Amino acid sequence: MGGVAAAAALLVVAGCGSPPDGGGGGASRAPAPAASSAAPGTVRVAGVLTRDLRSPWGLVELPGGDLLVSSRDERTITRVDASTGRKTPLGEVPGVVPGGEGGLLGLALRDGWVYAYLTSATDNRIVRMRYGGGAGDRLGAPEPVLTGIPKGVIHNGGRIAFGPDGMLYAGTGETGRRELAQDRGSLGGKILRLTPEGRPAPGNPFPGSPVYSYGHRNVQGLAWDPAGRLWASEFGQDTWDELNLIEPGRNYGWPVVEGRAGRAGFTDPVAEWRPAEASPSGIAFARGAVWMAALRGERLWRIPLAGAERSGEPEAFLTGEYGRLRTVLATAGGTRLWLVTSETDTRGTPGPGDDKILRLEVG
Template sequence: MSRPVVKALWGAAALVLVAGCSSGTATGEGPGAAPSASVSATPSSPSAPSSASAGGRVTVAGTLTEGLKSPWGLAELPGGDLLVSSRDERTITRIDGRTGAKTVLGEVPGVVPGGEGGLLGIAVRDGRVCAYLTAASDNRIVRMRYGGGEGDRLGPPEPVLTGIPKGFVHNGGRIAFGPDGMLYAGTGETGRTGLAQDRKSLGGKILRMTPEGRPAPGNPFPASVVYSYGHRNVQGLAWDPEGRLWAAEFGQNTWDELNRVEPGRNYGWPRVEGRAGKPGFVDPVAQWPTSEASPSGIAYARGAIWMAGLGGERLWRVPLSGAERSGEPEAFLTGEYGRLRTVLAVGGDGLRLVTSETDTRGTPGPGDDRILRLEVR
């Protein structure tokens, strides 16, 4: 059941590698200050258009589960069940993919929630759960054994990558295994903008590493896990069928971004926000006024990138083609379920969408937070 439309009002490292697993403007999660009068190259569209293009119609098939507290990361297990992390509760919960029944697998030791930090993204591979978390001194990636059977619990965390800068804001946190089998992570610059351009820092980057946490073969910078740089706060990672990497990123005052990420490239922050056409920097493929997005998780399904919006409280669809983008973005579910945190592609035509009203910045209603079943046609 959809919630009433409620709009929140907002005011104007040393690297350590260890073997392991396979603002508002100040926060990067609010809409930010009012955008400039210039018109976005990708204007918003009405919610749930009645004549969507092929592969572009999305409908809410129901609520899979509800009553979640500060949900953040979402991953699918073999067989279709889901794992969801709680940023502030520090727990990982298993969700039955058919009934929505919840089983708390345990609290992850060493998580220190605060601001935008806590237990963030998760990824599953080869009987292990990887998690991106905020610890006492840094952000880090750990792995935990998990057999996946009935009654199984999480094993103790083993560090994969430590030394990612932490802050009250802009901690990044999304992790995912790419089609090349490597582990990717999106990080933030923690409000210290200079970290984004410093290739020796892990802040404001997209990282690529082996499942054991070492620099992946073919990385653009020798003996480094840094894959791309010049990012403000990467929040979503996804690949299309051609193996291209896409990333969603919080802007500051003017533009939120969807980027196509290539190794070794500079995405501009803090020298550039949005499209600038400046040599040496990569312009985003799509951009939005910060009031319409505050982009979080993304997923690929049926010819498009789907992007969950926090401040914008909507689900964006960005159609792709063999070249790049084949049409203008369309907005769905605007204001119907509040802040949207994570979207995950499941099966051939489905998405699972996580709301984010209990993260201290939303307006929780009965049943929040929830995981929605979406069908794409």
């Protein structure tokens, strides 16, 4: 386990098309021995919290520290004890129609509600379900929050999170229909900003619209730094994956540009990678850096930041050790990360115990 300079991440490699959502990857995975503590700017695996998850996708932390994890293909939400790893099924979410990259995707929590981004028979949508959070509690019936997000076999986006402003943000995909990303009348290929009830949030850049930013291909990672800046990870096509600093009303380029272009009217990413080394999904902010889970790249990227700029080159950790990585979540204290593997999503090579939630300590 160790870092590699971002020069490797940014190196021009022979161009071949990447499978949708970062396919492939069958590297052998032998867990690295745990160190006594994480050195500054590094990460160590402190243990495996739980095993034998099936197509895990979304992950949220309950107020007491336990976790909720969604299964994309099984349509279920499971509670995981953060101390013992014991799994308690909370039930199947009605109306989920898995297929391709769609199914039961991201999760968020607020005021006794569990929010879920899911693929239905007709669209992608956000619903919410009552959940008391106590032992034996089960999920209530889903209530629609936002419907009509385009769905497809690929590029369904799916990450949702509440921002420091109390608003609900959602990353969506353009479902393979590239033109949707530049169409501000479409919910596809966007980052959306909503009230908890699903209305366009006050102060959005386009009055009466939930669209917060556009020109995205497939956003699956959302995280805020301590200053309240929003960061998002995005799948590229064949050339560049991206980490973007999101500002309201900005156009992030797809499909006109991919990666850094320096063109007027488009916002360049803060960092970029070849898809073979990234194909990023979830991100989290901890210890002055964005931590980014990579699917096809089978590694955890650390991108150090100073305000709105990179303060150093990205570094990669855990390369090939645990396979495809889907979701990374920072705990409230910011010294620990939860990391979800994604080997049972039909594109991985599952090994014994896959999929897992790993407990990481960051320095």
